Amino acid sequence: MTGSQKTRDMLGRDQLTQVSVARQRLLSELKAITPPQETVELVQALGRISSQDITSPEDLPNTDRSTMDGYAVVATDTFGASQSLPAYLDITGEVFMGMMPEGAIHRGSCYKIPTGGLLPEGADGVVMHEHTVPVDEKLIEVVKGIGSGTNVIRKGDDIRFGDLAIAAGRRLRAQELGLLAGLGIAELSVFKKIRVGIVSTGDEIIDFKAPIAPGKIRNINSIALSGLINQCGVEVVDYGIVADDESIFFSTIEKAVNETELVLFSGGSSVGMRDLGEQAIERMGQPGILVHGVSLKPGKPVIIGLCEHTPIFGLPGHPVSAMVCFDLFVRPAISALSGCPLDSTDFQAIVQARLMRNINSAAGRLDVIRVQLVQEEDTLLAYPVLGRSGAISTLSKAQGYFFIEEDSQGVSQEELVEVYLYQ
Amino acid sequence: MTGSQKTRDMLGRDQLTQVSVARQRLLSELKAITPPQETVELVQALGRISSQDITSPEDLPNTDRSTMDGYAVVATDTFGASQSLPAYLDITGEVFMGMMPEGAIHRGSCYKIPTGGLLPEGADGVVMHEHTVPVDEKLIEVVKGIGSGTNVIRKGDDIRFGDLAIAAGRRLRAQELGLLAGLGIAELSVFKKIRVGIVSTGDEIIDFKAPIAPGKIRNINSIALSGLINQCGVEVVDYGIVADDESIFFSTIEKAVNETELVLFSGGSSVGMRDLGEQAIERMGQPGILVHGVSLKPGKPVIIGLCEHTPIFGLPGHPVSAMVCFDLFVRPAISALSGCPLDSTDFQAIVQARLMRNINSAAGRLDVIRVQLVQEEDTLLAYPVLGRSGAISTLSKAQGYFFIEEDSQGVSQEELVEVYLYQ
Numbered sequence: 108m109t110g111s112q113k114t115r116d117m118l119g120r121d122q123l124t125q126v127s128v129a130r131q132r133l134l135s136e137l138k139a140i141t142p143p144q145e146t147v148e149l150v151q152a153l154g155r156i157s158s159q160d161i162t163s164p165e166d167l168p169n170t171d172r173s174t175m176d177g178y179a180v181v182a183t184d185t186f187g188a189s190q191s192l193p194a195y196l197d198i199t200g201e202v203f204m205g206m207m208p209e210g211a212i213h214r215g216s217c218y219k220i221p222t223g224g225l226l227p228e229g230a231d232g233v234v235m236h237e238h239t240v241p242v243d244e245k246l247i248e249v250v251k252g253i254g255s256g257t258n259v260i261r262k263g264d265d266i267r268f269g270d271l272a273i274a275a276g277r278r279l280r281a282q283e284l285g286l287l288a289g290l291g292i293a294e295l296s297v298f299k300k301i302r303v304g305i306v307s308t309g310d311e312i313i314d315f316k317a318p319i320a321p322g323k324i325r326n327i328n329s330i331a332l333s334g335l336i337n338q339c340g341v342e343v344v345d346y347g348i349v350a351d352d353e354s355i356f357f358s359t360i361e362k363a364v365n366e367t368e369l370v371l372f373s374g375g376s377s378v379g380m381r382d383l384g385e386q387a388i389e390r391m392g393q394p395g396i397l398v399h400g401v402s403l404k405p406g407k408p409v410i411i412g413l414c415e416h417t418p419i420f421g422l423p424g425h426p427v428s429a430m431v432c433f434d435l436f437v438r439p440a441i442s443a444l445s446g447c448p449l450d451s452t453d454f455q456a457i458v459q460a461r462l463m464r465n466i467n468s469a470a471g472r473l474d475v476i477r478v479q480l481v482q483e484e485d486t487l488l489a490y491p492v493l494g495r496s497g498a499i500s501t502l503s504k505a506q507g508y509f510f511i512e513e514d515s516q517g518v519s520q521e522e523l524v525e526v527y528l529y530q
Numbered sequence: 531m532t533g534s535q536k537t538r539d540m541l542g543r544d545q546l547t548q549v550s551v552a553r554q555r556l557l558s559e560l561k562a563i564t565p566p567q568e569t570v571e572l573v574q575a576l577g578r579i580s581s582q583d584i585t586s587p588e589d590l591p592n593t594d595r596s597t598m599d600g601y602a603v604v605a606t607d608t609f610g611a612s613q614s615l616p617a618y619l620d621i622t623g624e625v626f627m628g629m630m631p632e633g634a635i636h637r638g639s640c641y642k643i644p645t646g647g648l649l650p651e652g653a654d655g656v657v658m659h660e661h662t663v664p665v666d667e668k669l670i671e672v673v674k675g676i677g678s679g680t681n682v683i684r685k686g687d688d689i690r691f692g693d694l695a696i697a698a699g700r701r702l703r704a705q706e707l708g709l710l711a712g713l714g715i716a717e718l719s720v721f722k723k724i725r726v727g728i729v730s731t732g733d734e735i736i737d738f739k740a741p742i743a744p745g746k747i748r749n750i751n752s753i754a755l756s757g758l759i760n761q762c763g764v765e766v767v768d769y770g771i772v773a774d775d776e777s778i779f780f781s782t783i784e785k786a787v788n789e790t791e792l793v794l795f796s797g798g799s800s801v802g803m804r805d806l807g808e809q810a811i812e813r814m815g816q817p818g819i820l821v822h823g824v825s826l827k828p829g830k831p832v833i834i835g836l837c838e839h840t841p842i843f844g845l846p847g848h849p850v851s852a853m854v855c856f857d858l859f860v861r862p863a864i865s866a867l868s869g870c871p872l873d874s875t876d877f878q879a880i881v882q883a884r885l886m887r888n889i890n891s892a893a894g895r896l897d898v899i900r901v902q903l904v905q906e907e908d909t910l911l912a913y914p915v916l917g918r919s920g921a922i923s924t925l926s927k928a929q930g931y932f933f934i935e936e937d938s939q940g941v942s943q944e945e946l947v948e949v950y951l952y953q
Contacts, residue, residue, distance in 0.1 A: 149738075153757045167922065170744045204774075205734030205745050223734060225745045266923040273926065280952060281757025282925045285849050288738035288753040289922040311628030311646060315572075315711035321593045322628050322648045330711040334576045334704025351627075426708050454903055454910070454929055456879030456951055480877055487877070499590065499712040500689040502705045503696065506877055528879055529703060 123402040125513065126435060126473045132397050133411055133418065133436060137443040140416050142298045142368075149287055152279050154340045155297035156446040161273040163290050166263035171226040173202075175258040178217040178239060178247060179230035185252040193240070193248035202227060217247065226259055233258035266290070276448040298446030303336045304363035305329055306346045308356060308384075309374035309424060314348065327426045327499060328373040335433050338530045339441045351380050360387040364417050368444055371437065374424035381408065384421040388412035391419070402472045402513065406432040418444075426499060431475045431508075434527075456528040458507070460489035465520050468511040477505035478526055489526055505529065546825040548936065549858060549896045555820050556834055556841065556859060560866040563839050565721045565791075572710055575702050577763045578720035579869040584696040586713050589686035594649040596625075598681040601640040601662060601670060602653035608675040616663070616671035625650060640670065649682055656681035689713070699871040721869030726759045727786030728752055729769045731779060731807075732797035732847060737771065750849045750922060751796040758856050761953045762864045774803050783810040787840050791867055794860065797847035804831065807844040811835035814842070825895045825936065829855040841867075849922060854898045854931075857950075879951040881930070883912035888943050891934040900928035901949055912949055928952065 124132075144158040173179065180196060188194035199216040202208045208227035212218055217234075218227050226233070235258060238251040266272060272290055273283055279297070287295065307329050315325040326348055333343045344367050349359050363370045372384060389395045391414035398411040405428035410421030418440050422429040460480055468474040478489040489509070494501035509524040511517060518524060547555075567581040596602065603619060611617035622639040625631045631650035635641055640657075641650050649656070658681060661674040689695060695713055696706055702720070710718065730752050738748040749771055756766045767790050772782050786793045795807060812818045814837035821834040828851035833844030841863050845852040883903055891897040901912040912932070917924035932947040934940065941947060 150753065150756070153760055165742065169742055204732065205747075207744050223747065260921075265921045270923075272923070277926075280926075281754045281761065282853070282928070282952070284757045285750045285754030285853075286922055286925040289748050289750045289849070289925075291738055291740075291742060291748055293739045309627060315714055316716045317714075319588060319592055319714060321630050324628075324646065325712050325714055327708045327712045330573065331704045331708030333573070334707045337576055338704065426712070430705070430708075454881060454905075454951055456881070458877060458880055459882070482877075498683075498688045499709055500693075500695070502709040502712075503700075503703075505705070528877055529705070 123400045123407065124398045126401050126403050129398040129401050129411060130436060130439065133413075134439060134443060136394070136397065136413050137418065137440060140444065142301070142444055142446045144296050145299050146294055147297050148294050149284060149292060152287075152295060152297060153281065153284060155279050155300075157273050157275055157277045157279060157283075158296045158298045158446055160271055160275050161287070161292065161295060163266045163268055163270045163272050164292065165290065166268050167265045167290065168260055168262060171259055171261050173220045173222060173224045173226060173233045173258060174260050175233050175235045176222050177220060177233045177235045177237075177258065178249075179208075179212060179220045179224075179227050179233050180217045180249070180253070181212060181214055181230060182232040182253050182255040182257065184214060184217075185232075185234060185249045188249045188252040190250045193250045194252070195242070196247055196249060198245050198247060200227065231255045231259070276446060278447060300341050301368035301441065301444050302342045302344050302366070303441065304344045304346055304367035304370045305332055305336075306356075306359050306363055306370070306372040307348045307374055308351065308372055308380060309348075310351050312348050312374055327502075328422070328424070328429050331426055331430060331502075332371060332373065332422075332433060335430065335438070336441070339438060339445075341441055341445060351383070353383060353386075356383055357387055357390060360419070361391065364391050364414055364419065368417060369437070369440060370417060370419045371422055371433075372419070373422040373429050381410070381421070384410055388414065388419050388421070391417075403431070403435070404469075404472055404474050406435070406475070409436065411436060426502060427477070434508075435475075457525050458487055458528060459523050460487035460509075460526045462509075462518055462520055462522050462524050463488050463490045465517065466491055466511065467517040468515060470516050471513050473513055474511040475508050476511060477501070477508045478524075479504050480506045480526065487526075489524055546823045546830065547821050549824050549826050552821040552824050552834060553859065553862065556836075557862060557866060559817070559820065559836050560841065560863060563867065565724070565867055565869045567719050568722050569717050570720055571717050572707060572715060575710075575718060575720060576704070576707060578702050578723075580696050580698055580700045580702060580706075581719045581721045581869055583694055583698050584710065584715065584718060586689045586691055586693045586695050587715065588713065589691050590688040590713065591683055591685060594682055594684050596643045596645060596647045596649060596656045596681060597683050598656050598658045599645050600643060600656045600658045600660075600681065601672075602631075602635060602643045602647075602650050602656050603640045603672070603676070604635060604637055604653060605655040605676050605678040605680065607637060607640075608655075608657060608672045611672045611675040613673045616673045617675070618665070619670055619672060621668050621670060623650065654678045654682070699869060701870060723764050724791035724864065724867050725765045725767050725789070726864065727767045727769055727790035727793045728755055728759075729779075729782050729786055729793070729795040730771045730797055731774065731795055731803060732771075733774050735771050735797055735847075750925075751845070751847070751852050754849055754853060754925075755794060755796065755845075755856060758853065758861075759864070762861060762868075764864055764868060774806070776806060776809075779806055780810055780813060783842070784814065787814050787837055787842065791840060792860070792863060793840060793842045794845055794856075795842070796845040796852050804833070804844070807833055811837065811842050811844070814840075826854070826858070827892075827895055827897050829858070829898070832859065834859060849925060850900070857931075858898075880948050881910055881951060882946050883910035883932075883949045885932075885941055885943055885945050885947050886911050886913045888940065889914055889934065890940040891938060893939050894936055896936055897934040898931050899934060900924070900931045901947075902927050903929045903949065910949075912947055 200218040202220040202224035211228035240248040507526040619640040625643040625647035634651035930949040
């Protein structure tokens with residue numbers, strides 16, 4: 108085995124790795140990988156990660172504009188104006204949205220101007236509509252004086268030519284697309300979408316559409332993992348179901364490693380199959396296996412390996428365990444390979460909820476407890492989804508999960524827990 | 531105006547509607563609309579809403595199975611077995627994954643069995659591997675007795691034929707797809723994806739790719755709103771930019787109402803354009819305008835109307851205001867028209883954060899304060915994104931927002947606020 112000497116515990120099992128150590132080991136390897144880039148049109152960029160700093164190609168606004176409905180004036184004309192001593196200004200023109208103002212303003216005159224309208228030549232401020240009183244169609248009283256620049260946004264005040272608009276590594280939400288559209292940026296560099304290969308193993312696994320036969324189990328993991336992968340915004344390549352056959356399994360893993368950027372195989376919790384999984388990873392090249400078995404429930408038998416730049420994960424066959432391992436290990440790896448920095452501004456959605464029963468946990472092990480959430484007035488109640496080991500009917504009951512840390516032996520009813528929401 | 535008599539406040543403005551009242555008025559109208567259904571393949575169903583209750587077409591598991599690695603036995607053979615007084619059993623066979631066990635177990639004999647293996651005829655329990663000691667290849671000692679049914683999941687224990695698997699109105703996450711795959715359900719009824727029509731208005735608005743000219747503003751809203759709509763999992767039809775021309779605007783709105791299930795127009799904050807928006811909604815049929823102007827900042831001038839079954843929203847032209855109105859009014863409407871019940875089990879992602887400066891608010895108005903979040907050790911810090919009115923450079927700075935309720939006049943620095951996370 109590469110990289111670490113294994114020790115065995117009293118029951119003859121390999122020593123388990125702590126979840127945080129396993130993640131650290133994986134992510135520090137992935138940090139060295141720079142994902143490839145591509146250019147996409149802005150309208151196709153939702154959810155992608157910018158691969159380069161984007162600077163503004165222009166001043167915004169590109170001319171001085173009014174930020175209020177009112178009258179464009181020469182500010183000194185209004186100095187000291189008040190209700191009792193208003194300033195009188197002639198209305199000599201009007202600014203229309205989207206058009207260059209005609210002519211110019213001289214001392215003692217003003218133009219009517221809408222919010223967003225271009226400041227006419229000669230004007231240096233805008234008096235709000237509410238601070239004027241019409242005398243007739245051609246004359247207003249200004250009842251509150253303004254200074255130069257009042258209610259005006261100057262050329263480049265919002266964003267200046269050459270300013271950083273979007274930093275590399277940002278996930279592009281609707282807001283970022285809006286900002287880039289505002290700057291006239293029609294295409295940009297993003298990191299390429301990775302492809303994730305899925306291989307299901309096990310002699311008992313059949314296509315989920317096939318007629319069921321005694322002893323067979325429908326393939327849940329390919330569908331469920333595909334869903335999780337799609338939610339990450341990346342692509343799935345499904346390599347189907349491979350029986351516990353060494354040569355077919357090895358060649359399928361090899362094909363997946365060659366064709367995709369990240370490979371998951373699931374199932375094969377039998378000792379023989381676990382050995383095959385280890386061998387498949389070791390055969391594919393350096394550094395090989397990073398982690399084999401974590402102190403985690405559920406999800407203990409997970410295998411994490413790396414073959415040059417391609418992470419390979421051996422996930423447990425049980426769908427609940429496979430999905431827990433996906434959240435803890437695969438999702439951060441997809442993020443890293445997609446160009447999202449680890450200090451990304453994406454915040455994980457967490458809610459506080461009141462635990463509705465005692466949950467025990469073995470010390471030294473990270474427990475992931477799935478919960479059903481019920482809103483009761485101002486409080487969220489968290490009911491642990493326990494179910495029988497292996498029950499797939501529990502799959503859809505949880506809205507999220509919380510952790511019982513390694514140093515804890517359980518959480519009591521009524522305690523507040525931090526629930527990570529599923530997407 | 532339909533439905534409500536308008537009053538004017540001291541400044542001559544129409545009376546504003548409270549946000550909660552406006553939402554209530556909108557959503558109670560939408561409750562009466564049953565969206566159309568369609569049948570989709572399971573692999574295409576991620577994110578869709580089930581339109582019918584789905585019951586299990588089979589018992590799961592379909593035969594009794596072991597939940598442990600160990601030995602299938604006749605439980606009475608092990609009664610009273612202990613370390614000091616073990617029971618001896620002959621190994622007469624083995625169960626292989628995915629295969630029917632051959633033969634049957636008789637008193638005094640056992641079969642080796644893996645987790646998930648079918649219980650052989652005659653066996654009624656499984657002794658864990660850890661509670662056995664091999665004597666030779668054909669004989670084991672059982673050092674702990676079991677009862678009938680121990681470590682066995684019976685036919686239908688997980689989910690029984692005819693049990694409810696997924697209720698109508700559920701959003702289908704990866705977990706639900708996994709459960710349905712496990713039951714062999716290859717296609718299902720879901721509510722149809724709605725189409726949302728977008729119309730941008732304003733003489734100053736130009737296509738975001740066009741060369742900028744003085745007085746013109748690039749079209750941000752079409753791109754930003756399309757992004758938000760896509761994140762809701764529904765489709766966008768973009769009707770482009772319409773100048774402030776009555777006949778073209780009316781005919782575009784009419785086309786959008788006929789071709790899509792929900793229509794947004796944005797821009798036109800000028801008085802003339804607001805009037806046109808009102809008229810366009812009233813022309814399209816009953817019940818017409820539901821809300822015109824809400825006590826909300828930003829987002830006050832929003833117009834909400836309904837033409838038979840099609841909601842029409844007039845959003846403010848400023849992108850930040852338009853996005854706030856989208857979150858508060860359009861998103862719940864899309865949800866309702868997509869078949870998601872209002873008491874859905876989707877929980878909004880909220881985090882607690884410490885506010886980093888005082889924010890004042892006018893009483894009687896709901897303020898939406900966008901914040902930038904910074905993780906500092908165990909605490910999330912919330913820095914309000916203020917920026918100049920109209921600054922689009924602030925668009926991408928916020929990770930979420932919090933509310934200052936109508937009955938509050940502000941929130942002080944250091945107070946904890948509940949931040950709704952943007953997607």
